[in-house]
Amino acid sequence: MKEALKKELDKILDDMIKEAEIECALPEYTVEIPNNRDHGDFAANCALKLAKAFRKNPLEIAGDICTRINHPMVESAEAVRPGFINFRISNSFFEDMIRDSIDSDKHFRSDMGGDKRVMVEFVSANPTGPLHIGHGRNAAYGDSVARILEAAGYSVQREYYVNDAGKQMLNLSKSILARYHELIGEKYPFPEDGYKGDYIMDVAKVVYANEGKKVYLMGENEALKVCLSYGLDEIGGSIKDDLAQFRVEFDEWFSEKSLYDKGDVQECLDELRVKGHVYDKDGAVWFASTKFGDDKDRVVQRQNGEYTYFASDIAYHRNKYKRGVQTSIDVWGADHHGYVKRLDSAVKALGYDDRDFEVVLIQMVNLVKDGERVSMSTRAGEFITLKWLLDEVGIDASRFFYLMRDFQAQFDFDLDLAKKRTSDNPVYYVQYAHARVCSLLSKAEEQGVEFKSGENLSLLTLDDEQAITRKILELKGIVESAASHREPHRIVYYLQDLASMFHSYYYNTVIIMPDNPELTGARLSLALAVASAVRFGLGLLGVSAPERM
Known part of the structure; x- marks a missing residue:
């Protein structure tokens, strides 16, 4: 309804500008619902925005606009000081829309997005442990944004970026192998940066149940590969199960490792080198991110030949845009705020000026139980899982509570309130x-x-x-x-x-x-x-x- 009124006003303003024979673009103005119903159903400030160009009293301009309004939904239009226009919508128009709204949601949906292709990449938690309540806020937010964008006329793809490469995978495999050795009564050093949750022992038990002592008899590298395979299957499977229970589905689970297997990472760096944005220094390969406003250049390949996580992230976003994505919305935790500028620099360096790159930083969520905050640490294995929360308070309460505060604000999830069956x-x-x-x-x-x-x-x-x-x-x-x-x-x-x-x-x-x-x-x-x-x-x-x- 507001959109129809705006279109009518745009047409009138365009005609008035042409008649006045002045060089003036359509002004940016608002059509809002007044706080006071006595002022009508909608109020517009377009006459105020035209006053300077027309060199007229805005009240006079508003009066002229009112005489030109000819739309069946408008019952009356009144110019009021200092130059606002108050509109009253005909009751019959409201009645028609209410009648249609009973059996259809068409009046709630919009074509604003014009079918523009948007990818919402969210959660993307490392497959090194179960999802915790912090991931839940990210999941609820990303999925809801995707639903809202679809309702607003966008073509939306939901994607989970699986970080299945790098040092964290080595730490995961070593953690599982250490617990496996415990099961068979042998010793193996637990990694200093290993994962200590009970779920690691659960994976080790699956390894032992399926492989027996064969893993113990393997060379270390082969044993680590077996443990990693089981770890990704078990932990990744639990993540998918938890998200499905949470009513979150993805169109694509994109593997970071695939970027290396297909040579995309090196190909991306070669492209940046040709463009003059990658250089060698001190035996490492650097991305010249300061050219694009970052505070310092960034290493993309270390002296030992290993790629950094940043290198694969650049290649991943290149891959997104090559798939035809017009807007990439990345939903990250607030602790990644320092990473935004460097990745934005990389997108610009690749030449995707015609594409949108957005990062949404989700603030922390704290679980409050019995009036006290519950602390957690993923690596130490001290955390509240998303699955526990869903079983405790239910899916509906979990999703609603996660979404009822601005994502930019830290949020205390009141467990006791969420469980209440009262108003x-x-x-x-x-x-x-x-x-x-x-x-x-x-x-x-x-x-x-x-x-x-x-x-x-x-x-x-x-x-x-x-x-x-x-x-x-x-x-x-x-x-x-x-x-x-x-x-x-x-x-x-x-x-x-x-x-x-x-x-x-x-x-x-x-x-x-x-x-x-x-x-x-x-x-x-x-x-x-x-x-x-x-x-x-x-x-x-x-x-x-x-x-x-």
């Missing part, structure tokens, strides 16, 4: 709005009330009904805003507001009146539209909309 729990409060609508429909059927949804909507004249109607139709704009800013918490805030409005309406209004079937039908239709908006919004968060609670 104090925000996810319960929102879901109950949907369940309440379903309950109303059941009660209407029990009382023999028959109605056809979408009829008699003109009877919805209460202030609460008008406010709920307009709130429902805000959802499309919220989706676009959440997509543009990559902020799922905007959907959460919207759902909490809509749920609050509906619960209040439910308590203060008699909805089912068998002796007044027309008004009953209209109010139940409004409730159905609320349920549709809540269901759609929860779906963007990966949260279910139960019919009973």
